[in-house]
Amino acid sequence: MDERSTAWRAVETASTGLPALSALFTAEPDRAGRLSVDVAGLHFDVSKTHLSQAVEAALAGLLSASGFESRRAALLSGAVVNPSEARAATHAAERGSGSGPAVAAAAEARAATRRLVERVEAGAFGEIRHILHIGIGGSALGPALLMDALGGEGVRYDTHVISNIDGVALARAMRVCDPARTLVVVVSKTFTTVETMTNAESARDWIGNAERFVAVTAAPEKAVAWGVARENVLGFAESVGGRYSLWSAVGVTAALSLGWAAFEALLAGARAMDTHFETAPGTKNAPVLAAMVDVLYAAFLGAETRAVFAYDERLRLLPPFLQQLEMESNGKRVDREGRALTHPSAAITWGGTGTDAQHAVFQLLHQGTHLVPAEFVMVKTPGHGLGVAHHRQLLANAIAQGAALMRGRTTEEALAMSGGDMALAAAKTFQGNRPSSAIVLETLDPHTLGALIAFYEHRTFAAAVLLGINPFDQWGVELGKEMARAALNSSAGEGFDASSQALLARLL
Numbered sequence: 001m002d003e004r005s006t007a008w009r010a011v012e013t014a015s016t017g018l019p020a021l022s023a024l025f026t027a028e029p030d031r032a033g034r035l036s037v038d039v040a041g042l043h044f045d046v047s048k049t050h051l052s053q054a055v056e057a058a059l060a061g062l063l064s065a066s067g068f069e070s071r072r073a074a075l076l077s078g079a080v081v082n083p084s085e086a087r088a089a090t091h092a093a094e095r096g097s098g099s100g101p102a103v104a105a106a107a108e109a110r111a112a113t114r115r116l117v118e119r120v121e122a123g124a125f126g127e128i129r130h131i132l133h134i135g136i137g138g139s140a141l142g143p144a145l146l147m148d149a150l151g152g153e154g155v156r157y158d159t160h161v162i163s164n165i166d167g168v169a170l171a172r173a174m175r176v177c178d179p180a181r182t183l184v185v186v187v188s189k190t191f192t193t194v195e196t197m198t199n200a201e202s203a204r205d206w207i208g209n210a211e212r213f214v215a216v217t218a219a220p221e222k223a224v225a226w227g228v229a230r231e232n233v234l235g236f237a238e239s240v241g242g243r244y245s246l247w248s249a250v251g252v253t254a255a256l257s258l259g260w261a262a263f264e265a266l267l268a269g270a271r272a273m274d275t276h277f278e279t280a281p282g283t284k285n286a287p288v289l290a291a292m293v294d295v296l297y298a299a300f301l302g303a304e305t306r307a308v309f310a311y312d313e314r315l316r317l318l319p320p321f322l323q324q325l326e327m328e329s330n331g332k333r334v335d336r337e338g339r340a341l342t343h344p345s346a347a348i349t350w351g352g353t354g355t356d357a358q359h360a361v362f363q364l365l366h367q368g369t370h371l372v373p374a375e376f377v378m379v380k381t382p383g384h385g386l387g388v389a390h391h392r393q394l395l396a397n398a399i400a401q402g403a404a405l406m407r408g409r410t411t412e413e414a415l416a417m418s419g420g421d422m423a424l425a426a427a428k429t430f431q432g433n434r435p436s437s438a439i440v441l442e443t444l445d446p447h448t449l450g451a452l453i454a455f456y457e458h459r460t461f462a463a464a465v466l467l468g469i470n471p472f473d474q475w476g477v478e479l480g481k482e483m484a485r486a487a488l489n490s491s492a493g494e495g496f497d498a499s500s501q502a503l504l505a506r507l508l
């Protein structure tokens, strides 16, 4: 058996018959302190998970048997870490971290982005009030998160992120924007994505020309050929994956709307997390610790999903952003060498906003039959000036949910509340022992948000190393795209199954 298989077996052994969470706390008085990390204005606490000391040691063994340190070094130095596309993954270089030629290239591209922001501010495109940011997937979710989270009162433009090919999204934005005062930012790494190109064409028809268009792409020639003036085309490297790209020129709409200083602070926060990820020892390395928990539940304890709840309205777009980051990265069926995985890949990521989610989906978390590790993301300072009552309630709820999931309610306690009615007592019983973790931001600002997003990126990478998979490709999105083209081009639906043919006949 090779070293990795042996280490995998050791995690299996260590994670069999784990004590209950309450027992882990009893056995270890300093558990909350030991399994917490503070870095870059963020506090991470994974103590309410089943990461026992034995499991943690076994997972550390698996990390080292998986070559984690050399893989991390390869990532940060710009070596090829995405074998199926023969590419590096240089998102850290986009914010000035790591080494290799990508760092200087990114700095140059950033200077060009800054010049464009300054040109817009200086009136090169006339008086701009609205921005239509057209892009999808990684070219939309990150920028949308940044602007929704940080775009408070000081926001400089009325900004709309348009992703769906369903024209309803663009038509709605057109209704509220003045075409003569609108800047269109078309973001597409490939500049071929059908949703983005279709929306961009409709926007060009609406405005009448492409003069007030900016393009952000890794294929600048395509943008020029499409009609965007060369000086309005911002590039970024092929080695920056869409879901990792918000640090590059892809973030230009956010930089415009939040201001350049905010964008720089975002990158600085991410750099602080990069340094932590590169240097902090295993058990005090927040992304590594979180990845250990993710892999423990997904690959060893049978959790098919994990749930993220943003207990802050400003972070409501965090769950959809993480869905792409985590599921497109680690939702794979083969390992890095192309061999079928013999264990589950990453969990399905889902979630919502607290406290709304409590009144909709938490029933299943507390009493359903699925194991769902929950993650509560909180911000200490409120994003409004309405007085302390709202925020104290909000945070108390987040903390109470984690405590309740762990503690539960015994049948005896439930019986005492149920007047001896056994069926009612059963319905009121909570098994408890349900895991959760907490992430607390001291305040929500560009720096802490940058650190938070970089934390999630590195966590995804560390989980991929533990799982043995390549997190930087996404071949699984291709087949559906090809078949959509075929569906449009074949009137009789040749090559489609009978059900799909009937739907094609009905709809197209």
Ligand SMILES: O=P(O)(O)OC[C@H]1O[C@H](O)[C@H](O)[C@@H](O)[C@@H]1O
Pocket: 136, 137, 138, 139, 187, 188, 189, 190, 191, 192, 193, 196, 242, 243, 328, 474, 477
């Ligand atoms: O930026 P683009 O090339 O337009 O790609 C937009 C998105 O679509 C693809 O299908 C991928 O699944 C995503 O990873 C990508 O972010």
